[in-house]
Amino acid sequence: MTLEVIVQNGEEAKQAEKLGADRVELVSAIAEGGLTPSYGTIQQVLEHVTIPVQVMIRPHSFHFCYSKGDLDIIWKDIEALIDMGGERIVFGALNRDSTINETALEAIITRFPQLDITFHKAFDEVPSLKDAYQTLAKYKKNIKRILTSGGKKDCMAGMKHLQMLAEMEKDIGGPRIMPGGGLDAATIADIHHKLAAEQYHFGKAVRVNESFSNNFDSETMLHIKNVIRN
Structure with a gap:
């Protein structure tokens, strides 16, 4: 089972790995739902951890319908990530x-056939989840x-x-x-029992006082790991 958590910099990524996270999602501007991190931050995280790092590629938080200008920025951000040795992104359009x-x-x-992509929660805004899944399955x-x-x-x-x-x-x-979304220590057992998913995504629920301004809560991380791995 895979436990993925959100991180905002290298220190958080190191702490997440130490506490048993299997993968991290690197973002900036978490208050806006997560945007593309700076190149310096990406490089720092890639250098500080050995677990997989999925990097958010999202130029703004207004919507998920991107203009040509937005896409030009997205291409350049992905190129920079690949130049730094990364090939994992979190993206949705x-x-x-x-x-x-x-x-x-x-x-x-x-353009970037080596990419490992997580399609993010833009997925939850589609008119038909079934149709959207069938569409994305073509690019599995x-x-x-x-x-x-x-x-x-x-x-x-x-x-x-x-x-x-x-x-x-x-x-x-x-x-x-x-x-991912609303998962916490209190609900994960019930959700895992009903879904038996192979991977779960956690945000603020694994932080002290459920705040991204705080470090990870080691007891909560341990509890969640025990639930999804047993």
């Missing part, structure tokens, strides 16, 4: 009707996982949809469903 922007995905994958060679709360505000509220997506994952063999 939608059309104006909130369906998956396949044009953007295909352009990224064609690069899109390895989908971060989702089942189209709802948190995983408990989206449980039925998460179960449906988990079944699609098994049937189609597409991207892994990675529950």
Whole structure:
């Protein structure tokens, strides 16, 4: 089972690895839902940990419908990441009707075929989770996982949809469903019992006082690891 946690810099990444995180998602501007980190921060994290680092590629927090100018920034950020030795990104793009922007995905994958991609929670804004999953399954060679709360505000509220997506994952063999959003020490046992997902994504719930301004809570991390690995 994989435990992924959000980090904001090298020190947090080192602490997360020490406490048993299997993978980190590196972001900046967490108050805005997570944006692309600075190049210096990316380099620092890549140099400080041995576990996989998924880097958020998101130029702004206004929406997920990107202009040509936005995409130019995205290309340059990915190029810089690859130049630093990284090849894992967290990315999502939608059309104006909130369906998956396949044009953007295909352009990224064609240009950077080595990428390991997490499609982020833009997925939860699509009109049909089923259709969106089938679309992303076409790119499963690069899109390895989908971060989702089942189209709802948190995983408990989206449980039925998460179960449906988990079944699609098994049937189609597409991207892994990675529950994230509202997960905490109190709910993870019930969620894991119902979903038996292979990976989970945690944010502030694994921090002291559930605040990104604080360090990781070692007891909470241990509890979550014990739940998902047993």
